Amino acid sequence: MIDEGRPMMISPEAVLKTTTKIKLNDIQSGKVLSVHDKPNLKYAWDNGVAIGRYLAELKNGKIIGKRCNSCKRVLVPPRLFCELCWRPTDDWEYVQDTGTILTFVVSHVNWDASRVKKGQRYHTPAVIELDGAGKDQGILHLIDEIEPYDIKIGMRVKAVWKEPEERIGAITDIKYFKVIE
Amino acid sequence: MAQDIAIIGVGTTGFRATTPDLSYRELTYEAAKKAYLDAGVEPKEIGAFVATSEDFCEGYSIADEYAPDQLGAVLKPIYTVSGDFIHSMASGVMMLKSGLYDLVVVQGLSKASNMVTKPYLTDFALDPIYNRPLKELSDYIAGMEMNRYLYETGTTREQCAQVVVKNKRNAMTNPLAGHGCELNLDYVLDSPMVSYPLSELDISPYSDGAVVIVMATADTALALSDKPIWVRGIGWNSDTPGLETRDWGRAVYAEMAADMAYKMAGIRSPRSEIDFVEISDEFSYKELQHLEALRLCSPGEAGYLTVEGATELTGDLPVNPSGGCLGVGCLLECTGGQKVLDVVLQLRGEAGKNQLQDVTTGLAMSWRGLPTTTGAVAILSN
Numbered sequence: 001m002i003d004e005g006r007p008m009m010i011s012p013e014a015v016l017k018t019t020t021k022i023k024l025n026d027i028q029s030g031k032v033l034s035v036h037d038k039p040n041l042k043y044a045w046d047n048g049v050a051i052g053r054y055l056a057e058l059k060n061g062k063i064i065g066k067r068c069n070s071c072k073r074v075l076v077p078p079r080l081f082c083e084l085c086w087r088p089t090d091d092w093e094y095v096q097d098t099g100t101i102l103t104f105v106v107s108h109v110n111w112d113a114s115r116v117k118k119g120q121r122y123h124t125p126a127v128i129e130l131d132g133a134g135k136d137q138g139i140l141h142l143i144d145e146i147e148p149y150d151i152k153i154g155m156r157v158k159a160v161w162k163e164p165e166e167r168i169g170a171i172t173d174i175k176y177f178k179v180i181e
Numbered sequence: 182m183a184q185d186i187a188i189i190g191v192g193t194t195g196f197r198a199t200t201p202d203l204s205y206r207e208l209t210y211e212a213a214k215k216a217y218l219d220a221g222v223e224p225k226e227i228g229a230f231v232a233t234s235e236d237f238c239e240g241y242s243i244a245d246e247y248a249p250d251q252l253g254a255v256l257k258p259i260y261t262v263s264g265d266f267i268h269s270m271a272s273g274v275m276m277l278k279s280g281l282y283d284l285v286v287v288q289g290l291s292k293a294s295n296m297v298t299k300p301y302l303t304d305f306a307l308d309p310i311y312n313r314p315l316k317e318l319s320d321y322i323a324g325m326e327m328n329r330y331l332y333e334t335g336t337t338r339e340q341c342a343q344v345v346v347k348n349k350r351n352a353m354t355n356p357l358a359g360h361g362c363e364l365n366l367d368y369v370l371d372s373p374m375v376s377y378p379l380s381e382l383d384i385s386p387y388s389d390g391a392v393v394i395v396m397a398t399a400d401t402a403l404a405l406s407d408k409p410i411w412v413r414g415i416g417w418n419s420d421t422p423g424l425e426t427r428d429w430g431r432a433v434y435a436e437m438a439a440d441m442a443y444k445m446a447g448i449r450s451p452r453s454e455i456d457f458v459e460i461s462d463e464f465s466y467k468e469l470q471h472l473e474a475l476r477l478c479s480p481g482e483a484g485y486l487t488v489e490g491a492t493e494l495t496g497d498l499p500v501n502p503s504g505g506c507l508g509v510g511c512l513l514e515c516t517g518g519q520k521v522l523d524v525v526l527q528l529r530g531e532a533g534k535n536q537l538q539d540v541t542t543g544l545a546m547s548w549r550g551l552p553t554t555t556g557a558v559a560i561l562s563n
Contacts, residue, residue, distance in 0.1 A: 035310045042297035043240035048204025081210045083250035086224050 050078040053092070059169040061161050065133050067091050073134030095132035097159035098180065102127040102138050106148040122148040128157055128177055144176040156181040186277045187402035187409035188561070190220025190395035191525050193518075195357040196388040196509050199294040205239070205391075209251040209290050212391035216286070217253070220395035221405050224253025227395070228282025231269040232261040233289040233514045237302055240295060252288055252393070264417075265289075265547040266392065267517035267557035271415045273396050283401040287394050289515030293387035303551045312424055320384065322424065322552050324376025327466040329429035331378060333480070334473070338378050340484030341465040342369035345382050347493060348462060348501050352508025354534035355523075359388045359510050383465040388510020392518030394525070410525045413542070413560045414448065416441025420554035427554050432467075435474035435546065435556040442544075442558040443476075451476050456540040457498065457527060459520035461548035461556070462505040471546060472500060475558070494535060502527065502535045517547030521559055528563040 026032045047055060050066060054077045057064040066078035070085040074093050082089050104126035108116050116122055121144075129138035143151055144160070157177035167173040192215030194200075194208050203211070217224060232248035241247060245261030248254065262269040266289035273285040296302060303319040330336065346369060352361030364382070372382035402409040418437035420427055439451070448454045455477065462468035469483035477498060478486055486492055492500035503509055503523035512519050524543035526532045542562045549555040 035314070037309050037313060039305045040298055040301040041237065041240075041305065043295050044297050045240060045295050046201050046204055046292070048207045049202065050207070051204060079250075080207050081251065083253075083255050086253035 048080075050080045054078050055169040055171075057094075058171065058173040059167045061164065061167070061173075063095050063097055063130060063139075063159075065093050065095050065130075067093050073137075074132060076130055076133045076139055093132065095130045097130070097161075097174070099128040099130040099133075099138060099157055099177070101143070101151065101153055101155045101157060102129050102136070103153060104143060104151055106151070124148045124151055126151070126157075126177070139171075141171070141174060142176040143179070145178040151179070155179050184278055184280065185399040185402075186274050186412045187397055187399065187406070188394050188412060188521075188525055189397045189402050189406040189409050190216045190218075190222065191522050192216030192219055192393045193357060193522055194390045195359075196291075196390035196512065196519065197359045198386065198388055198510065200292070200389040201294075205290055205292045205295075206247075206251040208292070208389065208391040209288060209393070212290075212393040213252050213286070213288065216393040216395050220397075222284060222395060224257075224286075227253075227284045227286050228258065229273075229276055230254040230257060230259040230286045230288065231272045231276075232259065233264065233266050233269040233287070233518070234261050235263050235514050237305070238296065238513050239292065248288070252286060254286075264514065264555065265517040265549050265557050266515055267415070267521065267545065267547050267559050268417055270394070270396070270412075270517070270521065270559060271417055271557065274412055274415050277396060277398050280398075283398045285396050287396065287518075288391070289393075289512070289518035290391045291387070291389050291512035291515045293511070293513055294389050299387070306552055307424075318376070319551055320379065321376040323384070323464045323467075324379040326429050326470075327379050327383070327464065328377075330431075330466055330470050333430035334484075335481050336466070336469055336484040338370060338380075339366065340488055341378075341383060341469065342366050343484075343487045344462060344465040344468045345369045345507055347487065348468070348505040348507035350508075351494060351502055351535060352504025355504050355509070356533065357390075358504040358508050360386050361504055361508050379464065379466075385463045385506035385511045388512055390510075390512060390515065390519070392515055392522050394518075394521065408529050408563070410528050411562045413562050414442035414444070414446030415557075415559045416443075416445065417557040418555070422552070422554060424552070431480075432470050432474040432548070432554075432556065434554050435471050435548070435558070436476070438556045438558045439475045439544075439546070442560050446560045448560065451544075452478070452498070454542060455498075455544050455560070456542050457502060457524075457537055458500050458544040458546065459503060459505070459523045460500065460544070460546040461516065461520075462501055462507050463511050463516070463548065463550055465507065467548065468500060468505065471548070471556075475544065475546065494537065499537055502532065502537060511550065513550070516550070517545060517557060517559075520545035520547055521561070524559075524561050528561060
C-alpha cells in the first residue's frame with residue numbers, strides 16, 4: 001500500500017552519466033554548487049455536495065451516484081451537473097458494488113517507479129463499470145484475489161469492503177474488487 | 182477586419198472567506214450557469230473557452246485539464262491561462278477579434294481557503310537560490326515596496342489606512358463581498374505590524390469564489406443582448422521579476438498595461454474619460470500606487486485624493502466601489518474577474534446600493550500579487 005514517501009525515481013548518477021561531464025563527486029565535494037529545497041505545501045480540498053455524499057455513503061458501505069434524466073447515465077462518482085448535457089443532475093441513486101472490468105493493466109512497477117520484486121504480486125488497477133451506473137464508464141479501483149495474468153476484460157467483479165469500523169469515508173473504504181464469475 | 186467586442190453575460194458565486202459546502206467544480210458550475218442564463222446562450226453555442234488557473238493554487242498539477250466539465254466545455258476548444266482572469270480575457274478578445282469565434286467564455290476561480298500553507302506558496306515563488314534561503318515571510322516584499330513608494334511620493338501610512346477604511350466600508354453594501362466592516366483610521370493604523378510600514382489591516386484577506394463571463398463579437402452581442410458592455414481596450418505587461426532589478430517605487434507594469442489599453446480604446450486623457458475604476462488593492466498602498474500608474478493622478482496625489490474623499494462612492498473618481506480586494510477578498514487568479522464583474526455591473530446599473538450615477542466608462546485592473554510584477558487592464562463602456 002501507498003504510505004511511504006516517494007523516493008527519487010532517477011539516480012543522480014544516471015542523470016550525470018547521460019547528460020554532462022560533471023561527476024557526482026564534483027557536486028558532493030562542493031566543486032560544483034547546487035541548492036536543494038522542497039515546498040511546504042498542504043491543501044484541504046472541499047468535497048462539496050456531490051463528492052461529500054459519495055464519501056459519506058462509502059463509509060456506510062454503499063456506492064451512490066446521481067442520475068441525469070437527459071442522457072440517462074448514473075454518474076459515479078456523483079456530480080451536481082452532467083458534464084455532457086450540461087444541466088443539473090436529478091435523483092440520487094445507489095448502484096451495485098458489483099460490476100464488469102472495462103480495462104486493466106498488469107503493472108510491473110510500483111508507485112515509486114521501482115520494479116516489483118520477485119515474489120511480490122504485480123499491481124492490477126482497473127476501470128470497473130458498476131451495475132446500475134452509466135454504461136461504458138466506470139470507477140478506478142484495484143483487482144485482487146486473482147493471478148494478475150488471469151484477469152480478462154469483461155470479467156465480473158465485486159467490491160471487498162473494509163470492516164465498518166475501519167471505514168473513514170474514502171475510496172479506500174473498498175479494499176479492492178475480486179472476480180466473482 | 183478587427184471587430185468590436187462586448188461582454189454579454191456575467192455570473193458569479195459571490196465571494197466568501199470559506200466555501201466548505203461546495204467543491205471548486207460546483208463553484209464554477211454555479212457561476213457559469215448564471216453567466217450563460219444572463220447571456221441567453223447554451224454552452225454548445227459557444228466557440229471557445231478560456232479558463233484561468235495556477236496549479237499550486239489549486240493543489241493539482243496540470244489543473245487546467247479539470248476545467249472543461251463544469252463550464253460545459255467537454256469536447257470543445259478550451260485552454261487555460263496561468264495568469265490573471267484579465268489575461269484570459271485578453272486571450273478571448275484576440276480570438277473574437279481575429280474572427281475565429283463569435284462567442285467566447287472566460288472563467289476564473291479562487292479556492293484560496295483550501296490552501297493550508299498559503300504563505301509558503303508565495304515563498305515558493307521566490308528564486309530558490311538567492312532569495313528563498315533568507316527565510317523571511319514573503320509579505321516583506323510588499324513592505325519594502327510600500328516603504329519605497331511612500332518615500333518616493335511622500336504618501337503617508339495614514340493615507341494608505343484611509344484606503345482600507347474606504348474599501349471595507351464599500352464592501353458593507355456589496356452583497357457579493359465577504360470582508361466588509363466599519364473601521365476608523367486609528368484602528369487600521371494601530372493594527373499589528375507585519376513588515377513595517379505594512380500592518381495587518383493593510384493586507385487584503387483571501388476569499389473563495391468564481392466568475393464566468395460571456396464575450397461576443399458586435400453582431401452577435403447586439404442580436405443577443407440589450408445591454409452589451411463593450412471591451413474598448415485591453416492591455417497586459419510584466420516587469421522583470423527580479424527582486425534585485427525591479428522598480429520598488431513605481432508599478433511600471435501597470436503603467437505599460439494601461440498605456441496599451443488606453444491606446445486601443447483611443448483614450449488620451451484618462452482622468453476625464455474614465456468614470457470609475459476597480460483596481461488591485463491587495464495591499465492598501467497598491468491602490469494608490471496603481472491609481473498613479475494608470476495616470477489617473479500625479480505621483481503622490483492619490484493619497485490626498487483618498488483623504489479628500491474623491492475616491493469614495495460619492496467622489497468624482499470612485500475607486501473600488503465594490504470594496505476591492507480589501508473588502509471583497511483577494512481571489513488569487515480570479516482577482517481580475519471580480520474587478521471586471523463589478524465594472525460590468527456598474528455600467529449596467531446593477532450595482533445595487535453601491536451604484537454610481539451616470540457612469541459610461543470604467544477600468545478594471547489586476548495585479549498577480551506577490552511576488553509578481555505583472556498587471557493587466559481592461560477598459561469597458563456601456
